[in-house]
Amino acid sequence: xxxxxxxxxxxxxxxxxxxIAKQVQRVADEIRRDCQSEEPLFLCVLNGAFMFAADLYxxxxxxxxxxxxxxxxxxxxxxxxxxxSTVMGLNEDxxxxxxxxxxxxxxxxxxxxxxREELLTRNPASVKMATLLYKPASLTVGVPPEYVCFEIPxxxxxxxxLDLDGQARGLADVYVLKPEVTEE
Numbered sequence: 001x002x003x004x005x006x007x008x009x010x011x012x013x014x015x016x017x018x019x020i021a022k023q024v025q026r027v028a029d030e031i032r033r034d035c036q037s038e039e040p041l042f043l044c045v046l047n048g049a050f051m052f053a054a055d056l057y058x059x060x061x062x063x064x065x066x067x068x069x070x071x072x073x074x075x076x077x078x079x080x081x082x083x084x085s086t087v088m089g090l091n092e093d094x095x096x097x098x099x100x101x102x103x104x105x106x107x108x109x110x111x112x113x114x115x116r117e118e119l120l121t122r123n124p125a126s127v128k129m130a131t132l133l134y135k136p137a138s139l140t141v142g143v144p145p146e147y148v149c150f151e152i153p154x155x156x157x158x159x160x161x162l163d164l165d166g167q168a169r170g171l172a173d174v175y176v177l178k179p180e181v182t183e184e
Contacts (some may be wrong), residue, residue: 006158011168014173031060036171037125040146041068043067045069045072048162052056053102074093074128090119091134096123098125099124099126101115102129104132104136105133108140129145133148133150135151135152135153156177157177
């Protein structure tokens, strides 16, 4: 698919599925190498990270590990609202466990910082973050993720789990908003 049009906006391919697969495997290898425990807890942040989490979790291939899910909401359309609400929380006991958060994208860092702070109150052995996409120029709070598949500029993207008002999550590639062409 060369272009996708949603809500009057046109998106073009940005990162192809084969490159995503290579980077997911690289990050999985890094996590497996760094893990001190055979039973880490992977915490997938829904909804956007579900595709990345599934591929990453399979690639990590640690039979005693556990994956669970949490859901925050901070976007409205193409913009971060700056407000984070918990839609589905964590029920597992994480005391003394190695926790790896799986995110689709780290943008401003607000959600990542809030989640890290909340998890640290539960006394885990460690908390690290893996993300498919990281926008270093947009980071305003918190710390960069430990595991990053791709660093990208501050542009709106979708596909491979990321959406525009719930649409386009199923695209196998990552797409970016097509720049407007102006006539001179």
